[in-house]
Every structure is written in C-alpha cells, then in structure tokens.
Amino acid sequence: MSNKIADVLLQGGLLVTGDGITRSDVLISEGKVVRIDDDLSQSLAKKTINANGKYVLPGGVDAHAHPTFSDKIDKMSICAAFGGVTTLICFVGNLPAWGYPGKTEDIVSQFIEEAGSTSILDVGVHAILTPEDEPRFSTIIPSLIRDGVISFKMFMTYTPRTPNMPALQMPDHALMNIMDLCSTHGGIAQVHCETGCCIDYLAAQSVSSGNITAEWHAPSQPALLEVEAVTRAATFASVTGCPLYPVHVSAKEIPAVIKYFQELGKTSIYAETCPHYLTLTNDEVLKKGPLAKVGPPLREIEDNEAMWQAVSDGTVSVIGSDSTGFSSAEKFGGVENKVKVASDISKFNIFEGTFGANTIEHMMPVIWSKGVNEGRITLPVLVKQLCENPAKIFGMYPKKGTVKVGSDADIVIWDPTKQHKVMGQHGNADFSTFEGFELLGMPITTMQRGQLIVEHGELVSKPGGAQYIPGDPNVTAYASNGFKIT
Numbered sequence: 001m002s003n004k005i006a007d008v009l010l011q012g013g014l015l016v017t018g019d020g021i022t023r024s025d026v027l028i029s030e031g032k033v034v035r036i037d038d039d040l041s042q043s044l045a046k047k048t049i050n051a052n053g054k055y056v057l058p059g060g061v062d063a064h065a066h067p068t069f070s071d072k073i074d075k076m077s078i079c080a081a082f083g084g085v086t087t088l089i090c091f092v093g094n095l096p097a098w099g100y101p102g103k104t105e106d107i108v109s110q111f112i113e114e115a116g117s118t119s120i121l122d123v124g125v126h127a128i129l130t131p132e133d134e135p136r137f138s139t140i141i142p143s144l145i146r147d148g149v150i151s152f153k154m155f156m157t158y159t160p161r162t163p164n165m166p167a168l169q170m171p172d173h174a175l176m177n178i179m180d181l182c183s184t185h186g187g188i189a190q191v192h193c194e195t196g197c198c199i200d201y202l203a204a205q206s207v208s209s210g211n212i213t214a215e216w217h218a219p220s221q222p223a224l225l226e227v228e229a230v231t232r233a234a235t236f237a238s239v240t241g242c243p244l245y246p247v248h249v250s251a252k253e254i255p256a257v258i259k260y261f262q263e264l265g266k267t268s269i270y271a272e273t274c275p276h277y278l279t280l281t282n283d284e285v286l287k288k289g290p291l292a293k294v295g296p297p298l299r300e301i302e303d304n305e306a307m308w309q310a311v312s313d314g315t316v317s318v319i320g321s322d323s324t325g326f327s328s329a330e331k332f333g334g335v336e337n338k339v340k341v342a343s344d345i346s347k348f349n350i351f352e353g354t355f356g357a358n359t360i361e362h363m364m365p366v367i368w369s370k371g372v373n374e375g376r377i378t379l380p381v382l383v384k385q386l387c388e389n390p391a392k393i394f395g396m397y398p399k400k401g402t403v404k405v406g407s408d409a410d411i412v413i414w415d416p417t418k419q420h421k422v423m424g425q426h427g428n429a430d431f432s433t434f435e436g437f438e439l440l441g442m443p444i445t446t447m448q449r450g451q452l453i454v455e456h457g458e459l460v461s462k463p464g465g466a467q468y469i470p471g472d473p474n475v476t477a478y479a480s481n482g483f484k485i486t
C-alpha cells in the first residue's frame with residue numbers, strides 16, 4: 001500500500017457480505033474499495049466515517065424497477081437511495097406508458113440518456129418485449145446484448161392489460177423463439193408467469209356476474225395459474241437451454257415447481273419474489289382496494305411463509321421491488337374515480353384499478369425488520385438476495401452487489417437501532433405499499449462510488465452523476481465461467 005491519501009475511511013463497522021459478517025474497516029479511493037482489514041486506523045484518508053455500532057452493507061441492486069410512471073428515474077432513484085438501494089435495473093420497452101413508442105433499441109438508448117442526466121443512482125436495463133416486436137426479435141436481441149442489455153422480459157398474461165394499452169401477452173411460439181435467441185446470444189429470459197387466457201376468463205365471468213368488488217381480485221388470478229405458467233415457461237427454457245428468471249413469484253406451490261426444474265438441470269433457473277409477497281396478504285386488498293392491487297395478487301399467510309422459506313434456502317434467488325411509482329389516483333384509474341370512491345372503497349370496481357406497488361424505498365428495511373429481526377433469514381442471506389445475487393445473475397458482479405477490494409464503493413451504513421414508521425415515501429407517488437409498518441433498523445448513509453448520496457437521512461447528491469452499468473453475459477451466474485450463486 002502506498003502512502004497516497006485515500007478518499008474515505010469507513011471505520012469500526014460490521015461488514016456484511018453473502019459469506020458472513022466481520023468487524024472490518026473499509027478504505028475507499030477514486031470510487032472503489034481499495035482495502036479491507038480489521039484495523040485500518042493508521043491509514044490516511046480525507047474523510048473518516050465512524051461506523052461503530054453500525055452495519056456496513058453493499059448497496060442494494062434492485063433487479064425489478066419500473067421508473068416510467070409518476071416516479072420517473074429522477075424520483076425513483078431518490079426513493080431507492082433513502083432505502084439503501086444503489087443500483088436500479090429498470091424495465092424499458094416500446095409501450096407508450098412504459099417508455100416511449102418506437103424501436104426498442106432506441107427507447108433503451110433514450111432511457112439511458114435520461115438516467116444519465118436525471119438519476120442519482122447507477123442503472124442497468126432489462127428490455128421488455130411485446131408481440132409487436134416479433135418481426136424484429138432476431139435483430140433486437142443480439143444488438144441489445146452487445147450493448148449490455150442481456151435480460152428480456154415477457155408476459156404470459158395481459159391481453160390487453162388496460163383498454164388504452166397494446167397487448168403484452170406473448171404467444172407460446174414467440175416465447176420459444178425469444179428463448180432460443182437468448183440461449184444462443186448469452187441472454188436471460190424474464191417471464192411474468194400467469195396464464196393469461198384463464199385470468200381473462202375468470203375476470204370476465206366475475207364482472208358479468210356483477211362480482212366486481214375487492215374480494216373478487218384474488219379469485220380471478222388463483223395460484224393454479226402461476227403454477228401452470230411457471231411450469232410452461234420453465235419447460236420452454238429447459239427445451240431451448242435458455243436461462244430463466246421467473247419474476248415476482250408469490251404462491252406457496254411455486255418453490256416445489258422451481259426446485260423440480262432446477263434439479264432437472266437442463267438450464268439455470270433463478271426465481272424472484274418481492275417484499276410484498278413476503279409480508280402482505282389479500283386482507284390488504286380488502287382494506288385498501290386498488291392501492292394493494294398487484295399481479296400476481298397478494299395471497300395468504302401460508303404463501304408469505306413459503307416464500308420466506310424459499311428465500312432462506314435459496315430456491316428463490318432474488319428479492320426485487322417491482323416498484324412502479326404510481327400515485328394513488330393512478331391506482332384508482334384516475335383522479336375522478338378516486339374522489340368518487342374515497343368515501344366507500346368497498347364499492348370500487350377492483351377490475352378498473354391499476355396493477356402496481358410502491359416498494360423500492362422500504363424494501364430493504366422491511367426485509368431487515370420482518371426477515372432478519374424476526375429470525376426468518378440471516379443477514380448474509382439478506383445481502384445475497386438484495387445485492388449479490390441480482391448483480392451475479394445480470395452480469396454486474398463484483399463491480400456491484402458486494403463490498404470487496406476492486407468493487408465500486410456502493411455502500412450503505414445501517415443503524416440496527418433506528419426506528420421508523422412508514423408514512424408515505426419520497427418522490428411523486430403519494431403512498432407506500434408498506435404504509436404504517438413499524439420498522440427497526442434503517443439505512444442512515446448511502447454512498448455511490450465513494451460519493452455520499454444520503455447522509456444521516458438527508459439527500460446530499462445532485463442528479464447527473466449516474467452511470468449506465470452494462471450487463472456482461474460472460475460473468476453472469478449462468479455463464480460457464482461466471483460468478484455462481486451459492
């Protein structure tokens with residue numbers, strides 16, 4: 001080690017990685033972690049941060065962000081930073097509501113440009129493909145993979161999702177075609193697994209019988225449809241040899257299905273769940289109507305516990321936020337609707353509500369409080385699920401997702417004694433999905449590449465410093481010599 005003065009010395013904290021917890025000092029220079037040791041008190045640094053009694057974690061890598069609604073990447077990145085997330089992998093596609101109309105490659109470039117000037121955090125990109133893209137799959141997929149967009153999201157449902165939106169549901173033959181191309185070019189397929197034709201059938205039956213209130217949401221999207229669709233997607237992936245990432249799995253039946261295909265060993269399968277599928281039930285929909293409407297729907301306590309078990313034993317690999325940054329008016333399908341039903345939510349037509357959750361800001365604290373504090377998972381498992389595994393699966397590790405020598409200094413200082421009652425969140429969205437949660441353990445300082453973003457609960461960063469982080473297919477968890485998930 002030279003005598004060069006480092007930028008930051010992080011002193012006295014308990015450093016958490018997926019491997020364990022150690023009492024370590026961390027030295028940072030030029031945005032990177034340059035040294036980790038049990039005592040670096042003799043090192044010279046321009047700034048010393050005392051982390052005594054605190055935990056030091058890698059910044060979260062949120063593998064499931066939708067910054068295209070009320071909260072664009074400018075605001076969503078602020079919410080994320082307050083919650084200890086430092087990298088957002090964002091879904092971008094050629095849908096008017098989810099990006100901009102046009103060619104998918106152009107929309108991805110536009111988003112990267114927008115993030116570069118307005119985001120306070122680094123971003124990666126997942127491309128959403130819709131049936132409209134079908135004539136160009138063989139051009140889009142290899143070209144985006146070359147540009148570091150290595151993950152492609154498809155829907156097995158939503159035909160169309162809302163009246164003013166084009167159809168999202170990808171036909172089976174097109175899904176096979178995409179998986180074949182991903183398998184050839186080093187990509188990974190992300191699939192929303194629910195059986196669309198059955199949802200359409202059940203929802204139409206419900207509506208035509210006048211069963212439109214909140215209690216009819218869950219029966220229109222039963223767990224069976226998730227089982228069928230995960231099975232079908234994993235079958236296609238196994239046949240084509242395409243790595244598969246079923247997004248936001250929720251039902252207690254799913255871990256056994258995932259395990260079956262993982263043990264079959266034909267391809268790599270990494271399932272994702274979300275903080276709301278671990279901590280909230282259908283009761284929330286009965287109380288809050290569209291504010292708690294998500295797809296797949298919130299289910300029951302047994303499903304929450306099965307998801308915790310799958311997170312703990314590694315059958316599920318990632319917890320992602322699926323945050324959409326919707327305002328409550330948007331969730332009610334418009335301001336007028338919201339005003340109309342404000343007095344009596346129980347009469348609202350749940351089928352007119354918008355799908356989506358506001359979860360990114362409180363995701364890590366909720367997992368800490370409900371998972372770690374309540375003994376469901378260990379702290380290293382939290383770091384694997386929220387930091388390391390998404391970085392490995394999407395080709396960003398070890399630059400992102402860990403605190404190791406050579407990694408970007410994306411670091412969160414966590415105070416395990418800090419209490420917080422959730423009341424709204426930063427940004428334009430006027431509510432949090434975790435409204436009223438009493439949390440114990442909060443991030444107090446968030447740092448990206450050695451720069452302070454949030455310090456003692458205050459935003460100290462300006463937009464403009466964000467970087468686009470391309471995914472490298474050669475280092476992914478599914479690449480032959482990549483970073484495996486353990």
Ligand SMILES: [Zn+2]
Pocket residue numbers: 064066322
């Ligand atoms: Zn989503």
